[in-house]
Amino acid sequence: MSHSGKELLKIKGLVKKFGGFRALNGIGMDVGEGCIVGLAGPNGSGKTTLINVISGVYRPDGGSIEFCGRSVYKLPSHKIVRRGINRTFQVPRPLSSLTVRETVKLAAVYGTCEGNKEETIRQALEIVELEGVKDVVSAGLTFAQQKMLGLATALATKPKLLLIDEIAAGLSHQELFKISQMLLRIRNTGITMIVVEHHLGFIDALTSDVVVMNAGGNLFRGSIQEAAQNDEVVEVFLGR
Amino acid sequence: MRRRYLQALSVIILVAVVFLLLPRFYSNQSFLFNLMLYLGLAEGVNIIYGFTGYLPFGYVGFFGAGAYGSAIAITFWHISPFVCVILGGMAAVATGIVLIPLLRLSGAYFAIANLAASQALYLIVANPTMEKITQGPYGIDLSSVYNADAGYYTMLAVLVFAMVVVAYIRNSDFGLSLLAIKEDRVTASLAGVNVVRARSIAWMLSAFVAGLCGGAFGWFTAVFYPSTVFSLDVSVFTIVFALFGGVGTLAGPLLGALLLYSMYNFIGISTPQYFQLFYGFLIIGLVLFLPDGVASILQKGKVYVP
Ligand SMILES: Nc1ncnc2c1ncn2[C@@H]1O[C@H](COP(=O)(O)OP(=O)(O)OP(=O)(O)O)[C@@H](O)[C@H]1O
Ligand SMILES: [Mg+2]
Numbered sequence: 001m002s003h004s005g006k007e008l009l010k011i012k013g014l015v016k017k018f019g020g021f022r023a024l025n026g027i028g029m030d031v032g033e034g035c036i037v038g039l040a041g042p043n044g045s046g047k048t049t050l051i052n053v054i055s056g057v058y059r060p061d062g063g064s065i066e067f068c069g070r071s072v073y074k075l076p077s078h079k080i081v082r083r084g085i086n087r088t089f090q091v092p093r094p095l096s097s098l099t100v101r102e103t104v105k106l107a108a109v110y111g112t113c114e115g116n117k118e119e120t121i122r123q124a125l126e127i128v129e130l131e132g133v134k135d136v137v138s139a140g141l142t143f144a145q146q147k148m149l150g151l152a153t154a155l156a157t158k159p160k161l162l163l164i165d166e167i168a169a170g171l172s173h174q175e176l177f178k179i180s181q182m183l184l185r186i187r188n189t190g191i192t193m194i195v196v197e198h199h200l201g202f203i204d205a206l207t208s209d210v211v212v213m214n215a216g217g218n219l220f221r222g223s224i225q226e227a228a229q230n231d232e233v234v235e236v237f238l239g240r
Numbered sequence: 241m242r243r244r245y246l247q248a249l250s251v252i253i254l255v256a257v258v259f260l261l262l263p264r265f266y267s268n269q270s271f272l273f274n275l276m277l278y279l280g281l282a283e284g285v286n287i288i289y290g291f292t293g294y295l296p297f298g299y300v301g302f303f304g305a306g307a308y309g310s311a312i313a314i315t316f317w318h319i320s321p322f323v324c325v326i327l328g329g330m331a332a333v334a335t336g337i338v339l340i341p342l343l344r345l346s347g348a349y350f351a352i353a354n355l356a357a358s359q360a361l362y363l364i365v366a367n368p369t370m371e372k373i374t375q376g377p378y379g380i381d382l383s384s385v386y387n388a389d390a391g392y393y394t395m396l397a398v399l400v401f402a403m404v405v406v407a408y409i410r411n412s413d414f415g416l417s418l419l420a421i422k423e424d425r426v427t428a429s430l431a432g433v434n435v436v437r438a439r440s441i442a443w444m445l446s447a448f449v450a451g452l453c454g455g456a457f458g459w460f461t462a463v464f465y466p467s468t469v470f471s472l473d474v475s476v477f478t479i480v481f482a483l484f485g486g487v488g489t490l491a492g493p494l495l496g497a498l499l500l501y502s503m504y505n506f507i508g509i510s511t512p513q514y515f516q517l518f519y520g521f522l523i524i525g526l527v528l529f530l531p532d533g534v535a536s537i538l539q540k541g542k543v544y545v546p
Contacts, residue, residue, distance in 0.1 A: 055430065056429075057426055057430075076429065076434075076436075077426070077429035077430055078429045078430075078432050078433055078434045078435070081429070081430055081431070081432045082432055086430060087430065093424050093426060093427045094423075094424075094427070095419070095420045095423040095424055095427055095428070096423055097419060097423060098416070098419060098420060098423065102416055103420075103431070105413075105416070106413070106416050106417060106420055106428075106431045106432075106433065107430075107431040107432060109413045109416075109432075110413070110417060110431055110432035110433045110434075111430075111431050111432030112432065153427075153430070153431055154430070156431075157430075157431065157432055
């Protein structure tokens with residue numbers, strides 16, 4: 001797409017097993033610097049698992065993950081974060097007893113050695129519009145605010161690559177539009193993104209580069225319009 | 241932030257001055273020593289339980305390791321008992337390092353495994369085949385270096401150290417990272433926190449404090465047995481004191497240990513049966529009505545507890 005030609009992330013033949021079940025079964029993809037790649041697929045196709053493996057939350061069982069030309073395969077999360085990858089959660093995982101500011105501060109202090117900490121915290125809170133509740137404990141936030149806090153925490157670690165897992169799910173139409181604008185603004189600060197989403201409409205607003213996965217493997221890559229005309233894609237989405 | 245450090249500092253200075261001056265007005269030095277001991281141990285438990293959520297039912301293992309480590313160093317090396325107390329602290333840290341894999345367990349499994357580990361250490365130390373090193377079941381006799389005053393002020397120094405560690409953790413980014421781990425390990429690591437390292441450091445600091453307490457206790461008491469310094473009562477008392485006051489703060493465990501240990505001394509020793517009953521009710525009441533301790537009453541009223 002709008003590649004500067006340089007690949008930021010290269011994944012090949014990734015495998016993740018749960019017992020005998022392969023949640024990831026050989027998926028591969030390249031992501032160019034500065035791009036937004038949409039990641040779609042039916043329920044249980046392995047999208048969240050892929051994000052968990054890339055971010056070090058799960059240990060992979062095979063394949064390779066290269067980021068900025070270096071392997072991050074099987075590294076622990078905190079090292080992957082410091083290399084410049086971060087993610088959000090489909091279901092927010094707030095640090096309930098910490099305030100919004102404390103949470104973001106933690107990420108700014110431990111997640112990166114770049115930049116002025118106070119400035120990083122301020123910017124992260126500003127982008128997600130949580131300045132007004134910065135002294136509220138996370139347990140007291142709404143679901144939508146907790147999602148935004150997850151995003152702010154990830155941003156405060158100064159990532160080069162951000163993995164967004166169904167940030168739109170459970171949010172209203174109004175909020176949805178606001179968030180797509182927010183993600184575009186974040187991309188414009190130079191952050192590359194993989195955006196997991198069920199609703200192709202939401203992805204369409206962000207990018208024309210979509211990866212569709214099925215059963216832990218690759219099914220399709222191309223624009224949404226092409227995807228809609230692809231028989232295999234239509235089949236897995238309609239479940240025929 | 242600076243203000244919070246000053247508040248913590250005032251608490252530390254207050255406690256230190258009280259125990260520095262009290263012996264002039266109150267002659268029961270042994271009571272004052274034991275009170276300091278439990279204040280120190282309660283802060284030690286606070287480090288690991290209050291900030292990381294691991295409940296160390298085998299905490300007494302570190303205390304015993306410190307008492308024995310220090311006593312063995314005094315007996316064999318004839319160096320300054322003060323240095324030996326520090327070596328006792330290090331013996332507890334060594335024990336803690338051996339037990340680091342336990343931190344992979346969670347909840348009750350950790351508590352039980354830790355308890356078992358402390359009793360295993362007890363059995364090793366008390367074993368008659370260890371007589372050449374630990375005197376086995378016959379106990380330790382340090383009467384050649386007995387010096388109650390020196391032991392007393394060493395314990396005071398240990399208490400101050402424990403309070404400083406807790407004040408640091410309570411107010412630093414490191415402490416914030418521990419609280420984050422306690423809340424959600426995965427979220428903490430995605431904030432860039434090295435979870436394994438942070439919780440291991442907290443564990444070893446907590447062990448060090450208990451070991452120093454054990455060393456000071458050995459010096460002050462001069463004669464003790466494995467059953468004294470590995471008694472499960474030490475774990476239980478310490479944990480109840482810390483919880484009663486309120487973990488996660490500097491002042492909470494101090495308050496808990498002060499109130500409950502004094503009470504134990506005034507009712508418990510003369511009429512132990514009433515105390516046991518009272519204690520039982522207290523623990524039930526604590527769990528039911530005040531799970532976050534006395535400090536939480538203030539915190540609910542938006543009062544900052546150092
Ligand atoms: N921790 C786990 N243990 C066992 N199985 C798991 C685990 N996590 C995921 N799975 C399984 O792996 C498969 C892929 O799950 P995953 O959550 O990655 O799907 P997804 O594409 O994100 O789905 P959704 O659109 O519903 O979020 C599912 O069959 C799921 O049951
Ligand atoms: Mg998912």
